[in-house]
Amino acid sequence: MSEENKPQETKPKNMIQAINSAMDVAMDRDPNVCVFGEDVGYYGGVFRATAGLQEKYGKTRAFDTPINECGIIGVAVGMATYGLRPVAEIQFADYIYPGLDQIVSEAARLRYRSAGEFTVPMVIRSPFGGGIFGGQTHSQSPESIFTHICGIKTVIPSTPYDAKGLLIAAIEDPDPVVFFEPKRIYNGPFDGHYDEPVQPWSKHPASAVPDEHYVIPLGKANTLREGNDVTLLVYGTMVHVALRAVEELGVDADVIDLRTLLPLDIEAIENSVKKTGRCVIMHEATRTSGFGAELAALVQERCFYHLEAPVQRVTGYDTPYPHSLEWAYFPGPVRTRLALERVMEDVSGQV
């Protein structure tokens, strides 16, 4: 076979490139898709997620905005009710709060309050999570604020492959979606071992991201590893922390990447916990009223008689994300191991 006739091999993509490709594909297929946000247009975003889109699709479809998150989200709602499919970027999840009213009271409720006449098929993309020494205003994980709102979907990918498929699904979804991107794993699957270099995504199978359109349906979890003794419920960066910990400790675990927090794949959770009888929930967000609380409630409601041990949570602490003590705050390998040891203790107290 001559060089030219070889099938085109897709170059491995990191998470940013996969997210960029998702928007590219969506914009190419549907002229109603547009992207905007602070530094999103010419510069292509401070993390470069929208790089090249303005050049390719023009300034009215990929543009910069004033620094006003309330405005960004408010105009996205307006554009969506006109019939566009806006993909708004909030530069850091920590800066989404000025736009909260437009999400809670407007985007999330318009379908309901107009009896289905006005709908908001928009996506809010935002990098979230810590591990980059960003201090308390570049590190937060506010996902449970959004799952608490009725009428909005919340999606969190953990690999380049998933990020692309989920983002396309979010853009094509008829309802508003908040899409949080774990920025610590933009360049590689960080597993909590901060003292080791992080492998680039190109060494990971999930960096094989097709250039074409594909969809990963919202509401479907991904079981990354099957086992019999314990279920780990994870999403975002914590997926990689969990996989590494389970491997290191030789635990026979189901590791379930939720991918969509709302609507939740309750079937996958229920089947797994009924099988293993043990459950550890992990998130980087603060513990109290975090999404883990909802998961723990669902697990005990549905799997109570199958449980062999109390459900454990591995989370961030209920403090702002500290700058210099970042690694003491981050729920890393040791916190995960201690939780696994607790949950594996049987009633007689033996491991």
Added chain:
Amino acid sequence: MAADEPRRNLPPLQLHIPEPKFRPGDEADFSDIEVPPAGETPRPDTAAPHDAMRGHAYGLVRVLDDDHKAVGPWDPKLDADTLRKMLRAMALTRAYDQRMFRAQRQGKTSFYMKCTGEEAVAIAATFALDRDDMTFPSYRQQGILIARDWSLVDMMNQVYSNKKDRLKGRQLPIMYSTKQGAFFSISGNLATQFPQAVGWAMASAAKGDTRIAATWTGEGSSAEGDFHSACTFAAVYKAPVIMNVVNNQWAISSFSGFAGAEQTTFAARAVGYGIAGLRVDGNDALAVYAATQWAAERARTNNGPTLIEHFTYRAEGHSTSDDPSQYRSADEAAEWPLGDPIARLKNHLIGLGEWTEEKQEAMDQEVAEQVKTAAKQAEKNGILGHGLHHPLETMFEEVFEEMPWHLREQEEEMLAENRAANNVAKTR
């Protein structure tokens, strides 16, 4: 009817997207920027009604003329000693920025932001305020602390997030805070300080105090709702506050047009709210001083707030995280029609016969030495990530005044985790 069905026989609408004049590779030419001659703008009485001075929101208060002489009614007529102190504070700030930026590049901390080219905005204003007037800065007014002779070592401890950091390693570098320095805790969330400054000023007025408040924000951040909330409250309650918009032309990669500069000035926001607005040459330390002095007197005499736009230029990148050559013309800084604030004040002093190039050179060396000595001292207290942090327990302190049970439990868990990790981190 669907949006894309043909409508009445009308011309199609068009969406306007602002575009800066120059991008990478372009030759910057600022000849269209109107720079009125220094000394031309009248100085209203500090009790003048806001609507009698609307022109000031569209003009440009300038004191230093092209020959570096101080001219016109806004000349604050400062003595040479004060001018030299101001010059030194600006030079020290620039040297401090250079050193700390380099420290970040050397891996001694995570992040840094310079204020190069806009030193006058914070420093000259601070000289015009009283030492106990409360300041609510953004992250680019380190000059306030330096103008108030704050300890460089103390500032660096914060940048290094080390064991002597007064903020216990909690905040991102440059987000200083000191009540004693009348310098409000800097937030990462833009423009939140604006309504807070107004509230502080309202409280000061309600209590019959004599102190006023001053706050700063970038022009980009003036698009935030908080800015507009602040203007509304300041106007309604005639709060004794000075609200500064530092128009340095760029907000990361977005030019000022994305905050509304294609349509009007930032000082002109004042007109709509019914407050006094001044537009000032931000690279002219004397003009900044004079405008602040005017606004301070207005506030102190219960004549209400002033919104000041400082027209300046961000001569370097936004922070250690960006590369400005990716989004703007490389020669903009050199072409900036209002020059460099340090060079202008220096030339003014030389013109007065109160300074020389040799003295300037010697001073530059002195401040560089001063910064170097301070850095060595601060680095003894630790640099980021090398173990010399505040003890782990401090993570849970000051979330509340009294620690609730759940934080106590989490603290215990954290300590147990640290023991399980062979005490990697320092505890009490």
